[in-house]
Amino acid sequence: MKKILLTxxxxxxxxxxxxxxxxxxxxVHAVDINLPDIKSENISWHKADLxxxxxxxxxxxxxxxxxxLHYAWYAVPKEYWTSPENIRWVQASLELLRVFTKYxxxxxxxxxxxxxxDWNYGYCSEEITPLKPATLYGTCKHSLQMMLQAxxxxxxxxxxxxxxFFLYGPHxxxxxxxxxxxxxxxxxxxxxxxxxx
Numbered sequence: 683m684k685k686i687l688l689t690x691x692x693x694x695x696x697x698x699x700x701x702x703x704x705x706x707x708x709x710v711h712a713v714d715i716n717l718p719d720i721k722s723e724n725i726s727w728h729k730a731d732l733x734x735x736x737x738x739x740x741x742x743x744x745x746x747x748x749x750x751l752h753y754a755w756y757a758v759p760k761e762y763w764t765s766p767e768n769i770r771w772v773q774a775s776l777e778l779l780r781v782f783t784k785y786x787x788x789x790x791x792x793x794x795x796x797x798x799x800d801w802n803y804g805y806c807s808e809e810i811t812p813l814k815p816a817t818l819y820g821t822c823k824h825s826l827q828m829m830l831q832a833x834x835x836x837x838x839x840x841x842x843x844x845x846x847f848f849l850y851g852p853h854x855x856x857x858x859x860x861x862x863x864x865x866x867x868x869x870x871x872x873x874x875x876x877x878x879x
Contacts, residue, residue: 684708685711735774750791789839795846
């Protein structure tokens with residue numbers, strides 16, 4: 683069976699990857715600092731702090747995954763754009779990459795961001811728009827992507843980087859744009875309904 687280590691399984695994106703991975707026959711090992719209330723017998727849940735190098739080394743050594751899908755990052759709405767936590771997550775991601783390959787990992791996919799692009803360019807095209815981040819978040823993600831690319835070339839590990847744009851949907855944090863607008867409308871509708879009673 684294909685073993686995959688999934689980081690950020692409780693996050694907005696990571697939680698949507700679980701069913702897809704299971705449907706493709708992966709043995710999913712999900713790691714998070716907080717374990718979910720609902721357990722699935724099809725997933726091995728691991729409680730660990732990705733910012734702790736020793737915990738990561740021990741965890742990856744025990745699982746020995748072939749694949750790594752790395753979604754975890756500091757993502758507190760409004761704060762993550764400028765937070766110094768971004769620097770810690772670059773370091774943690776590089777250490778995770780190192781121990782992943784140390785224990786035989788073959789394929790890694792990491793999540794980038796649209797904040798890596800130059801937003802003043804006028805439009806976004808992967809082949810044309812310059813990679814010129816304007817925030818600490820975008821800079822850290824782009825730096826990690828360049829280091830991943832160089833590391834993959836040097837070691838032969840297969841690597842991919844997906845730049846994620848402005849997502850919305852189920853389980854979105856209530857303070858993000860789309861969910862906050864929807865909640866505002868719902869509150870107004872409830873207020874109008876209560877007044878009409």
